[in-house]
Amino acid sequence: MAVAERWRARGTAAYAMYRAASRVVSPLVYLLVRWRRLRGLEHRVRWRERLGEPSAPRPAPGTPLLWFHAVSLGEGLAAIPVIRHCVQKRPDIAVLMTVSTVSAFEVIKERLPSSVIYQFAPLDTSAAVDKFLGYWNPDAVFLIESELWPNLIFSSAEKGIPLALLNARMSVKSFKLWSKPLAWSLISLMLSKFSLIAPLSTVEAIRFQLLLAPPFIINFGGDLKYAVGDFDVPQKELTILEDLKLQVASRRVWMASSIHYGEEEVVLQVHRELVKIYSNLVTIIVPRHPLHGRQIARALKQQEISVALRSNVERISSGTVIYIVDTLGELRTLYRITPIAVIGGSFLPELSGHNLSEAAAAGCAVLTGPFVGHFSHMIRQMTTLERLSVWQVSGREELEEALKQLLGDAGALEARRRAAKQAFSAVSGGVVGRVWELITAHILREPPQKALESFCLSPDAAGEGRGDGAAGRRAVSEGRPTVVGGGE
Incomplete structure (x- = not known):
């Protein structure tokens, strides 16, 4: 403990340097955001939210507010099941959701409950964060995966706002960076400000402890990315699904999803070999x-290969051999029209995989490359339960052989599809409830037996309107309950 305290003391000096630097660059941040807006990297209308300026009214006085933040699409989708659970259990509380990227913003807004306040997150400058927290004054902050921003964390802690890191992830690369002396002192102090860290796996938990996170705040709830594949399909997506099914009804189909720059060469080489055997x-x-996607389509058309591009509303005709989906938010629908899904981001050494659960939930035969990063724990979980649930290949040649087998053997394909769906069902059950129980026990301080029932802030925690939540936050820091059973 003495070692941890010494490093955290050094962390105070490290943060002072970080905060001073962020103050120096604050005047330039406005220009940076304007420049990013011109390049399409920030929202054309709502770009000021990145500077901490709100575009929505605050909840009514006395209404508890929980803030969930995710940087991009994958993390945002992982947060949605917990948000939905919260809104369903207690519609009288308010939820604020933020993301950092434009692509995530456009997709996630279609999937959030209508009552959720949806904004862009502030950049981690002292001015933007202080403006954001001063306006919204949340009662708790939930960061998803690896959003460890010093100003956000320390400013929240200074205001007595409880912090939680859900689906907590610490990659090997990040661990090495944070393990350097100055960074280690800063991260150890940052992690000490959390009331809950819910890691993805035991390996992640060990890394957080090596970075001096207090052991008593580390608790397992499960991987929220398993819950991503379990959303209801809205009518609009069902209509698209039926149309696509008709277009590929008489064809052999496989899909390569979440392909990164450079991986298209692997996919196209495999396609050239497969089409020699399976002409349809x-x-x-x-x-x-x-x-x-548009770049790939342009290159293939120059080679006189028949390509259909989704953004151009081009249909899959009898002569189409490659269909490129250059739109966002449609993976869940596409997994339901293909029997085989190859998950990209896994065929080049610098990559680290993508979520497999949506493909498994849809009943696809799931394949992935060798470079899967922290998704290795998901693969281990699924293959331990069902050996055939995920086929991890070593590279292009093995991928080609695997696809030949699955496209040519209906029995083998069906076995893989069934195993993937069964493994997903086994690992995804109850994960949202378990995470919610951790939230209510460690952040909202409700007794565990009530965790899945209801919650509300106590009168002295709520204070007079939204401006006086500090009493309740002090109670959290002192270990006193701030939550009473509310009932529905």
């Missing part, structure tokens, strides 16, 4: 970035 084959390519 359609390969669906879903790049991680829409612009990449």
Whole structure:
């Protein structure tokens, strides 16, 4: 404990340097955000939210407010099941959701409950964060995966706002960076400000402890990305789904999803070999970035290969051999029209995989490359339960052989599809409830037996309107309950 305290004391000096630097650059941040807006990297209308300026009214006085923040699409989708659970259990509390990227913003806004306040997150300058927290004054902050921003964390802690890190992730690369002396002192102090860290796996938990996170705040609830594949499909998506099913009804189909720059070469080489055997084959390519899809389509058309591009509303005709989906937010629908899903972001050494659960939930035969990063724990969980649930190949040649087998053997394909769906069902059950129980016990301080029932802030925690939540926050820091059973 003495070692941890010494490092945290040094962390105070490290943060003082960080905060001073952020103050120096604050005047330039306005220009940076304007420049990013011109390049399409910030929202055309709502870009001022990145400077901490709100565009929505605050909740009514006395209404508890929980703030969930995710940087981009994957993390945002992981947060939605918990947000929905919260809204369903207690519609009388308010939820604020923020993201940092434009692509995530456009997709997630269609999936959030209508009552959720939705904004862009402030950049981590002292001015933007202080303006944001001063306006919204949340009663708790929930950061998703690896959003460890010093000004946000320390400013929240100074205001007595409880912090939680859900689906907490610490990659090998990040761990090495944070392990350097000055960074280690800063991260150890930052982690000490949390009331709850819910890691993805035991490996992640060990890394957080090595960075001097207090052991008593580390608790397992499960991987929220398993819950991503379990959303209801809205009518609009069902209509798209039925149309796409008709377009590929008489064709052999496989899909490569979340493809990064450079991985298209692997996919296209495999396609060229497969189409020699299966003349009615359609390969669906879903790049991680829409612009990449248009670049692939342009190159293939120059080679006189029949390509259909989704953003141009081009249909899959009898002559189409490659269908490129250069749109956002449609993966869940696409997984329901293909029997085979190859998950990208895993075929080049600098990459680290993507979420497999949506493909498994849809009943696809799931394949992935060798470079899967922290998704290795998801693969281990699923293959331990069902050996055939995920097929991890070593590279292009093994991928080609695996696809030949699955496209040519209906029995083998069905076994893989069934195993993936069964493994997903086994690992996804109850994860949202378990995470919610951790939130209510460690952040809202409700007794565990009531955790899945209800919550509300006590009268002295709520104070007079939204401006006096500090009493309740002090109670949290002192270990006193701030939550009473509310009932529905």
